[in-house]
Each structure stands twice: as structure tokens, then as C-alpha cells.
Amino acid sequence: MPAQTLTATLHVNGREHALPDLDPRTTLLDALRESLGLTGTKKGCGLGHCGACTVLADGRRILSCMALAALYEGREITTIEGLAPEGGAARPHPLQQAFVERDAFQCGYCTPGQIMSAAGLIDEGRTGSPEEIREFMSGNLCRCGAYANIVAAVADVARTPLVPGAREPEQGRS
Amino acid sequence: MRPFTLERPHDIATAVAFGAADDDQTDYIAGGTDMMQLLTDDIRRPGRLVSLGDGVLDDRIEAAPDGALRLGAAARMSDVADHPAVREGFPLIAEALLSSASAQVRNMATVGGNLLQRTRCAYFRDPGVHGCNKRAPGTGCAARDGVNRMLAVLGGSEHCIATHASDFAVPLVALDAVVRLSGPGGERTIPVEELHRLPGDSPHVETVLVPGELITAIEVPASRAARTSHYLKVRDRESFEFALVSAAVALDTDGGRIREARVAMGGVGPKPWRMRGVERALAGAACDPAVLRAAAARAADGTAPRPGNAFKPELMRRTVLRALRVVGGQP
Structure with missing residues (x-):
């Protein structure tokens, strides 16, 4: 059981996502994959060693498994789904x-x-x-x-x- | 990860009050690259996690007219490493930062948190291991007779031989840097060299910080020697690995004579280790191969290795010698 639930808003790939009832333990990685359905970002070691979970926060590469989602409110997150300007396979980055x-x-x-x-x-x-x-x-x-x-x-x-x-x-x- | 409540204060006083109030229930999180591992691996079990983002700590990097540096505790490792005043005035600090961790970690981790990271001793990091006086006081030290290749040869005790893993702290100690602290008793300033305690019989108490006390800034005095300096890190992998042994060396020379030498080592003790014997052997001497060799020979004075790290004393001498040769222009 979470000791607390929070409401947080994430900015991901140019869109706002409200996360009601957020367990404060939730990593940015798990929020992206489980709550937002953005499964392009991968979970490897979960300890910051492997880099599979790398995303951009305000344009800089970070490890989403080492980030608490609630502490990344107000940051512009870019995942692999948002890298290509138009998205999709037609116009890859x-x-x-x-x-x-x-x-x-x-x-x-x-x-x-x-x-x-x-x-x-x-x-x-x-x-x-x-x-x-x-x-x-x-x-x-x-x-x-x-x-x-x-x-x-x-x-x-x-x-x-x-x-x-x-x-x-x-x-x-x- | 056990349940906790997350607090996001907006000022230092509130953040300090959470840690001072207690009950040993509060941990702080800034960049999170160490704390998230400690939480995930069940090594830290705070009831309350207090974030130091949201403007509690500043991230400014400032150079004074005389060349002294002030780093806000929330400055990111990558930003400090890339700052022109650091690159030009303190190459050993830039090199130590860039030899640490990975680019992603350096973009997240703060310089204040870097100093307070916990040891990488594998027995501390594995809660399945019974014997770790640092993690569970009174349970013994599995490392003393275990796999201790990475561990301390200076400053350890029968209760703990963990090393401090920071690269960044090593040049700070060499250059007499200080940390500014803010806590329940007000503000104070202490040398980085006095921030970490030796393990003695209480290895779980790692620093002189009191509950609720925070590092707010790091200050590095102006240094002519630092302009001619080098950080040499020796490790089992070429990148993204902690030091077996590292050396921070700065030399101020004048017409072939060494005016001042600063030397400290990492990977060898529970805190960065200032090599005052090496410095004394260099000060005032000619910067020539024989002097550098004789000085480097002092680097392992007083070491007490364990079977798994018996190679370290010789590696320390060779690492210091190579760093001295690079800085002294005598490859």
C-alpha cells in the first residue's frame, strides 16, 4: 500500500498528462510505460547501469529508472515515440x-x-x-x-x- | 521499495526541519542517482523522502575575480565539468567529474549529492548479506575476509574497510575546498577533508553532518597549482566504473622548481586521502625525474592492505608517479 498518493502532471512529447493517485515511489520509467502506455522506453536493470530507459528531460539525456515521476513535473520529457518530428515510421529521425x-x-x-x-x-x-x-x-x-x-x-x-x-x-x- | 511519503519543500528551512524533527525517518533526495538505488535495493527505508529540487538548493556555478569557485550544491556534475572556469582553472576537477559514472548520471547527479553518496562496497549494497556494520551496526564486516579488491588500504578499521567512491571529492581535498552547511543549528563551513569520518567502531556514521544538516555549496579557493593539474583514474573497465585507485595532482612550478604540490588519492580509503608525505617531498624541489620518483614512492606510506587488494600500494605509487609526470611535463 502506498503511504500517500499524489497528483502530478507530466509533459511528455509535447502533451500534458495528469497522473491522479500517483504512488510517490513511481519512477518516471514506470509512469511512461504503465500509465501513459509509452512502452518504447525500456526497463533493463532498473538501477541506472544499462541505459535502456534513457529519455530526454528538457533536452538532456537522463535515466528514467532513477527518476521519481513526481519530481519531474514541469520538465519537458522526450521519449523515443516523440523523437521524430512527425512521429511514425514514415519520417524517422x-x-x-x-x-x-x-x-x-x-x-x-x-x-x-x-x-x-x-x-x-x-x-x-x-x-x-x-x-x-x-x-x-x-x-x-x-x-x-x-x-x-x-x-x-x-x-x-x-x-x-x-x-x-x-x-x-x-x-x-x- | 518500501512506502514513503514524499515532501517537496520550497525553501531550505523547511527541508532542514524535516530532517531535524526526527525519529531517523527522513532521507533527502536531490539528483537521485544514488538514493534511488538505495531505495530500490532496500538499503534505505525512510518513512519520509524530502526532495531538494524545487528551489531548495541553488545550482549556480560562479568564479570569483581571483579565480575561486563556488558551486551551488544542486549544480549538476555535467554542468560543472563543462564550465569554462572549471575547465581552464581546475582541469583536475573537470577530469574527475568526466571520469565519473555515465553521461546520463552526470546530467542528473548533483555535486552536493556526489559528496554524500554511499560506499560501493558490494557487501553494503547487498541486503542479503548479513555482515555489514555500515548497513546494520553490530553485524560484522564480511568484506574483511571476503572479496575486497575495491576496498580500503588506508583509514579502515576492523569494523569496516569500505571506500568512498567519489572522484570529484579527491581534487576538492587536494585543493582545500570547503562545504557550506545549513542545519538546525544555523550555518557553518567545514573543509571537505573533514566532512567524512573514519569508520572506527561506528562505520554507520559516515559524515559529521547532524540530522537535518544540508550541504548548500562547495567552495574551492583560488589555486595557481590547479591550473597545471591532472586526475588519473585506474579502474577495471575503461569507462563507467569506480576507481581501484585514483590520483589528483596539481603542481605550481617556477623555473623548473616546484613551489607547491597538491596530491590526494581516491579508491584507497573511507574518504579522499591527502598525500602530505608526497607533497612535502616535492615542495621546493626541482621538477626532475628523480624527485618525482622519490616523492611518488611515499604514496603508499602507512597502507594496510587485505589479501584481495595487496596490489594497491604499488598501484598507488605508480599512479601518483604517472600523474606527476604528466603534470610535470616529464612523460
Whole structure:
């Protein structure tokens, strides 16, 4: 039994959602998935280690499993469902397109988190080299091991040179 | 996660009153990256969780004309790491922050919360383990004769050998930074080096904060040495991993002579460890390979390793030496 219930309003993908009877323990991740039906954001470890739950809050990448929903009132949350301007498969976001073109996933479970994290990364400007992309994407695990193609997809969108003769992502540090 | 009531005060006095009133029922949450883990894993069981968002703490990053820094306790790790005054005046602080956790965690975690994060000792983090004096006083320390690769070689006791996991705190101790506190008894300022207690026979009491007392700001004095500085972190994975051993080194040199040296280490004790023996060996000496080597040899003085971390004293000497060589321009 919750010790208390709250009323909170979340702003997600440009829309307002009232959450009546919110248990204060509810994470932003669970609110997105269970209350709002936005199941694109994935629950991996639930402890901030894997990055599958990455979303943007006011444009910056965060871990929705480490966030209490009630403490994110008034923040603009963007999930994978809201990344493409028009939404849907018809006009994917450039990162979504690059992940398809580079075959940057196998099972796909980590992919929404990878893409949201990459969106935050590109905005941070830490994409000067494949090595830098790897370091600043280290909060997103891929147990299928698609890292080389994930780095390539991010580099495509960020216009990061994969300089011939320099260290290619496939030969990068593990 | 056990049920709790969530309070969202809008000022420091109200936030302090919740923690001071008590009954040991209040925990505070700011960025939440450590507290959410502690709640999820059933290590903290507060009846009341008090949020420090909503304007209770400020997140300003300010550089004084003389170069001194003031960081509001709610400043995010990523914002501090990216601030020009930090990058240019205090590279060791920027490097320590950027070597911590992941980009997402750094966007959430506050610098005040970073100092108050709990140990990563696996026995503390697993409520299924019986022996942890820090989590359950009087139950013993499973780590002493357990897996202690990550744990302390300085400052531990027979009751606890946990390490403090913060990277950010290590340069702060090297640079004589202070924390401003606000609590039921008013405001006070203490050195970061005196914020954390050694475990002794009460490892569950980790800091000198009284119930309800909050860190409101961190102040770093102006430092010429900090401009020429480095944070070197040695770990089992290349990224998103806590330190086995780390070193924060700052040198102020004048014509090949070391005017002042600041050296502290992380991953080796229950708090960041100032290496005063190393600093003394450097102060006033020539910045040459023999001096750096002799000084670094002092880094492991007084260590008391356990079987699982017997490698740490030598790793400490080598880590300090490499950091000194980088800062001293003698690779």
C-alpha cells in the first residue's frame, strides 16, 4: 500500500498528462510505460547501469529508472515515440534512419535508449572522434554487442570523421 | 521499495526541519542517482523522502575575480565539468567529474549529492548479506575476509574497510575546498577533508553532518597549482566504473622548481586521502625525474592492505608517479 498518493502532471512529447493517485515511489520509467502506455522506453536493470530507459528531460539525456515521476513535473520529457518530428515510421529521425542503415542492433531491446542517448550526445557536442563517441555512450549497454555499428550510426549523424588510417570503430577499445 | 511519503519543500528551512524533527525517518533526495538505488535495493527505508529540487538548493556555478569557485550544491556534475572556469582553472576537477559514472548520471547527479553518496562496497549494497556494520551496526564486516579488491588500504578499521567512491571529492581535498552547511543549528563551513569520518567502531556514521544538516555549496579557493593539474583514474573497465585507485595532482612550478604540490588519492580509503608525505617531498624541489620518483614512492606510506587488494600500494605509487609526470611535463 502506498503511504500517500499524489497528483502530478507530466509533459511528455509535447502533451500534458495528469497522473491522479500517483504512488510517490513511481519512477518516471514506470509512469511512461504503465500509465501513459509509452512502452518504447525500456526497463533493463532498473538501477541506472544499462541505459535502456534513457529519455530526454528538457533536452538532456537522463535515466528514467532513477527518476521519481513526481519530481519531474514541469520538465519537458522526450521519449523515443516523440523523437521524430512527425512521429511514425514514415519520417524517422536521422538517428533512427542511421541505426537502420548501419544495422546498429540485433535484438533491439537497448535501441530506444541508445538512440535517445545519442540524441543527447550530439547536442552535447562530444562526437569529435569514434573514441569520444564510445566514451560518452558508455552509459548504454548492448548485450548483443552491436557497439561498432552503433558508433558508426552516431558518427554518421554527427558527421564524425571515421578517418582512414585512424582507429576505426571496429578496432576500438573494448 | 518500501512506502514513503514524499515532501517537496520550497525553501531550505523547511527541508532542514524535516530532517531535524526526527525519529531517523527522513532521507533527502536531490539528483537521485544514488538514493534511488538505495531505495530500490532496500538499503534505505525512510518513512519520509524530502526532495531538494524545487528551489531548495541553488545550482549556480560562479568564479570569483581571483579565480575561486563556488558551486551551488544542486549544480549538476555535467554542468560543472563543462564550465569554462572549471575547465581552464581546475582541469583536475573537470577530469574527475568526466571520469565519473555515465553521461546520463552526470546530467542528473548533483555535486552536493556526489559528496554524500554511499560506499560501493558490494557487501553494503547487498541486503542479503548479513555482515555489514555500515548497513546494520553490530553485524560484522564480511568484506574483511571476503572479496575486497575495491576496498580500503588506508583509514579502515576492523569494523569496516569500505571506500568512498567519489572522484570529484579527491581534487576538492587536494585543493582545500570547503562545504557550506545549513542545519538546525544555523550555518557553518567545514573543509571537505573533514566532512567524512573514519569508520572506527561506528562505520554507520559516515559524515559529521547532524540530522537535518544540508550541504548548500562547495567552495574551492583560488589555486595557481590547479591550473597545471591532472586526475588519473585506474579502474577495471575503461569507462563507467569506480576507481581501484585514483590520483589528483596539481603542481605550481617556477623555473623548473616546484613551489607547491597538491596530491590526494581516491579508491584507497573511507574518504579522499591527502598525500602530505608526497607533497612535502616535492615542495621546493626541482621538477626532475628523480624527485618525482622519490616523492611518488611515499604514496603508499602507512597502507594496510587485505589479501584481495595487496596490489594497491604499488598501484598507488605508480599512479601518483604517472600523474606527476604528466603534470610535470616529464612523460
